[in-house]
Amino acid sequence: MKVGIIGCGAIGSVIVKATREEKFAEVVALFDKNIEKARRLAKGEFGEFIAESFEEFIGIEMDVVVEAASQQAVKLYAERVLEKANLMIMSVGALVDSELLERIERAAEKYGRKVYLPSGAVAGLDALKSVKSAEEVVLTTRKNPISLKGAPFFEIEGINPDEISEETLLFEGSARQAVKLFPQNVNVAAAVSLAGIGFDKTRVRIIADPELKTNIHEVRARGAFGEIVATTNNVPSPQNPKTSYLAALSAVRTLKNIGQRIVIGT
Ligand SMILES: NC(=O)c1ccc[n+]([C@@H]2O[C@H](COP(=O)([O-])OP(=O)(O)OC[C@H]3O[C@@H](n4cnc5c(N)ncnc54)[C@H](O)[C@@H]3O)[C@@H](O)[C@H]2O)c1
Missing domain, CATH: 3.40.50.720 (NAD(P)-binding Rossmann-like Domain)
Structure with missing residues (x-):
């Protein structure tokens, strides 16, 4: 090849x-x-x-x-x-x-x-794409606020990421809104949306936690098939800390x- x-x-x-x-x-x-x-x-x-x-x-x-x-x-x-x-x-x-x-x-x-x-950078897409009929898909991303710096969300909401001192739920909404406000999360939110129920129905939660050194993505889906919970705890790649290895x-x-x-x- x-x-x-x-x-x-x-x-x-x-x-x-x-x-x-x-x-x-x-x-x-x-x-x-x-x-x-x-x-x-x-x-x-x-x-x-x-x-x-x-x-x-x-x-x-x-x-x-x-x-x-x-x-x-x-x-x-x-x-x-x-x-x-x-x-x-x-x-x-x-x-x-x-x-x-x-x-x-x-x-x-x-x-x-x-x-x-x-x-x-995310696990669980194999199961998610099998159950296209999921009633609910929620992606929860936890990152250190430093990794989220520069996101338009902070300017729009008037929040300074340097001042976040404890675990804080910053955003909850559709994947389509999330990728606009947090472009750093765009690849994972897009992959989950495309594998599952699309950008408008997929819910995204973004949590900033100053104690974290890794990026954590949890995919949770529910439907007639039961429930899927897949969590990925990602270390950054040595060459580009924005990219998970x-x-x-x-x-x-x-x-x-x-x-x-x-x-x-x-
Ligand atoms: N699917 C995922 O889960 C996932 C995870 C991490 C990164 N990514 C994406 O993969 C891509 C590469 O990530 P990376 O960490 O290797 O990035 P990187 O910055 O380390 O390397 C990207 C390289 O591409 C080159 N480049 C950029 N635009 C170009 C263009 N128009 N034409 C030719 N070369 C161009 C840059 O000069 C750079 O050398 C990024 O877009 C990143 O967002 C996807």
């Missing part, structure tokens, strides 16, 4: 290292808007092609392209990629934009491609699944 990577940061680097060590796929091309990042990752001996532009990148023959860059990259490149290869999207939050999601679906259908959205591992696993005869899990 020939793989191309857009975005040579925390997630891209883990994927490249895993393919070199475990040889389940061959990374043939790297593209990053900061070409130095691609150069640092390629380091000669493995011979990955370093593309200077997207045009150069997409000219390489690839089976799967992994977007591990940004929401902007999904907007700019997803449809172009699908003309040539299957696509794995890490910046799942971009798909809050339902028009973009529709365009991507149409391009995948037109060119006979697949689009993979890994579970990323599990997200990179999930990307690697999704790539491995593509090439495997026996695929475990739903």
Whole structure:
């Protein structure tokens, strides 16, 4: 399996290292808007092609392209990629934009491609996507207020994140509202919404806790099937503290699944 990577940061680097060590796929091309990042990752001996532009990148023959860059990259490149290869999207939050999601679906259908959205930093999507009929899905995210800094919520509500001294429920509402007020939570809220009952019906609670060193996501769903409770306690990735290490591992696993005869899990 020939793989191309857009975005040579925390997630891209883990994927490249895993393919070199475990040889389940061959990374043939790297593209990053900061070409130095691609150069640092390629380091000669493995011979990955370093593309200077997207045009150069997409000219390489690839089976799967992994977007591990940004929401902007999904907007700019997803449809172009699908003309040539299957696509794995890490910046799942971009798909809050339902028009973009529709365009991507149409391009995948037109060119006979697949689009993979890994579970990323959250557990429980396997069960959630089996029970589309859930009556209620609640995602509760607990983070240190430092990790939430810069969110538009604080300015709108006139709250200073530095002054939060104890566990505080900041927000409760739909996933659609949550991703606008807390863009830092967008990938997890989007993945849970897409796997389950959508952005408007999925409820999100954001809790700030100054004692926390990890990011905790709890998915709770109820319905005729019973109840699902899945909690993930995430350590940050060493290269980018905003990204949970599990997200990179999930990307690697999704790539491995593509090439495997026996695929475990739903
Ligand atoms: N699905 C999940 O659960 C999950 C979890 C963590 C991160 N993410 C998302 O995955 C993406 C990558 O995360 P990361 O931690 O590796 O980020 P990172 O900042 O470490 O690396 C991203 C790299 O992509 C490059 N890049 C950004 N926009 C680009 C563009 N338009 N064209 C080409 N290159 C571009 C940057 O220069 C950077 O080197 C982010 O969008 C992040 O939000 C998803």
